[in-house]
Amino acid sequence: MFTRKMSLWAVLGFITILLAGFHTAVAQSGAEQKQQSLYDRLGGLAPISVVVSDFIEVLVPDAVLNANPAIDAARKRVPAPYLKYHVTAMVCQATGGPCQYHGRGMKESHAHLNITEREWDRMVTLFKEVLAKHKVPAKETQELLDIVGSTKADIVVAQQR
Numbered sequence: 001m002f003t004r005k006m007s008l009w010a011v012l013g014f015i016t017i018l019l020a021g022f023h024t025a026v027a028q029s030g031a032e033q034k035q036q037s038l039y040d041r042l043g044g045l046a047p048i049s050v051v052v053s054d055f056i057e058v059l060v061p062d063a064v065l066n067a068n069p070a071i072d073a074a075r076k077r078v079p080a081p082y083l084k085y086h087v088t089a090m091v092c093q094a095t096g097g098p099c100q101y102h103g104r105g106m107k108e109s110h111a112h113l114n115i116t117e118r119e120w121d122r123m124v125t126l127f128k129e130v131l132a133k134h135k136v137p138a139k140e141t142q143e144l145l146d147i148v149g150s151t152k153a154d155i156v157v158a159q160q161r
């Protein structure tokens with residue numbers, strides 16, 4: 001016999017199951033958020049390629065950087081689309097995306113440019129401006145700056161001029 005007492009238990013049981021399912025779903029979505037790579041949080045390859053392209057567009061003609069004759073000579077010789085391709089692949093890989101960087105190492109590709117601390121700082125300023133223009137959030141901006149910063153020791157080789 002399905003008594004009133006039994007149906008109350010059935011309702012309570014059903015609510016318990018619902019709540020347990022809800023908690024599991026919330027816990028899972030929290031874990032997924034935690035696991036999301038920087039690459040995913042930036043929106044993947046398309047937005048990354050746009051940000052890199054804009055960055056190279058402001059870097060290549062910059063007067064502060066081109067006051068260094070080695071940088072000026074290299075930017076005239078090396079096509080901007082080549083730099084955009086390699087830097088996009090590098091950022092994609094470094095942020096946890098599916099790309100593989102096949103370019104040269106940072107030491108090898110920058111040694112002849114005699115890059116100083118001041119030129120490095122200028123590059124960081126330009127990079128931050130591009131990230132701000134694209135409304136990259138503070139957390140993701142900091143993570144990108146950390147990735148770029150990790151290459152500094154290989155890139156800055158010259159004393160101030």
Ligand code: HEM
Pocket residue numbers: 065071074075078083086087090102103104105109110113115119120123147148151155
């Ligand atoms: C002040 C800072 C920087 C300046 C002025 C600069 C400028 C340049 C120039 C002129 C080249 C072409 C060199 C050549 O082939 O003769 C180059 C190559 C490259 N740079 Fe930079 N760069 C800077 C920092 C960075 C940083 C921070 C990254 C990445 C985290 C980066 C990634 C690359 C890559 C991937 C290449 C191509 C490597 C290859 O040819 O295989 N650069 N850079």
